[in-house]
Amino acid sequence: MRAVVAHAVAMTAAFAAGAAAVRLADVPRLRRLTDDLQRSRERILTAREEERRRLRRDLHDGLGPTLASLAMSLDAARITLSGEPERMEPLLSDLRDRLATTVGEIREIAHGLRPPSLDDLGLVAAIRTLAERACPQVEVRFDGEPDDLPAAVEVAAYRIVEAALANVRQHARASTAMVMLSRDHDLHLMVADSGVGLPEPMRRNGSGGMAEMRELAAEVGGSCTITSRAGCGTVVSARLPLPGRRYDRPGTGRAADHER
Known part of the structure; x- marks a missing residue:
């Protein structure tokens, strides 16, 4: 009996030691994952604040003074109309041109916030316009229901596809490409082309919008890989989570069986 107990104790100790060794072996990997996640969050926050700074500068230093100047010109035109109506034609023509320029600036700012084609056409048709x-x-395909996607996911998907297709147009020298989207508990997208692949410097340093694509996916809690x-061409794959689905642990892509 003592021999059996001693053997059991020895087996338990060996199992505990093995489990501890496995946990210790996982520590460096978990630290790397934590560091990578922290760096990704810092990049996202930095990019967001830079975008807010740019928007504020465009509104405060650009659009604001332009609108104030137009108001002053309207006052001058009103005075001219009462005293020298014959001079109104060049004043009104100048005002019209400046108003057209201002409208263009407003549209550019609005496009930076959310592509207008998403509201005008919807995600699939907007991507088809990019693909042309x-x-x-x-070929553009969507398996699933494209309606009622969260706004942040729509914008992320559009921007990722936009960057991927820009690389196809500028670098791939491809005759064919495919954009595939599917929806289940996540939105999945893939952009693949038959071209020559990205130039070696771009693959090495992550230029050509590759870092931006990964950060767009990370900002909504997803992931993006570029191969x-x-x-042999290029494949961009992204997973963008939709509300109401929880994952067991970051990076596995495995959904929990039950919501908690």
Whole structure:
């Protein structure tokens, strides 16, 4: 009996030691994941604050003075109308041109906040419009229901596809490309082309919007991977979580069986 108990104790100790070793081996990997997550959050926050700063500068230093100047010009035109009506034509023509320029600036600011085509056309049609300029033949498919997507997910999906198709147009020299979107508990998207692949410097330093695509996905809690090999084309894949789904742990992509 004592021998059995001693053997059991020894087995338990060995199992505990093995489990402890596994946990210790996981510590460096968990630290790397934590550091990567922290750096990603810092980049997202920095990009967001820079965008807010740019928007404030555009409104305060650009659009604000322009509108004030137009108001002063209208006052001058009113005075001219009462005293020298024959001079009104050039004044009104100048005002019209400046108003057109101001409207263009407002549209540019609005586009930076949310692409107007998403509201005018919807996500799928807006992506088809992007695809028309990418290469000679682009197929766009959506499996699932594109309506009622969260606004942040819509914008992230559009911007990721926009950056991926820009690379197709500028670097891939591809004759065909495909944009596939599907929706279940997440929104999945893939942009693949038949081109020559991204240039080596871009693959090495992550330029060409690759960091931006990853950060767009991370900002809504998702992930984005870019795979490119010389002569084998490029594949951009992203997973963008939708509300109402929880994941067991970051980076696994495995959904929990039950909501808690």
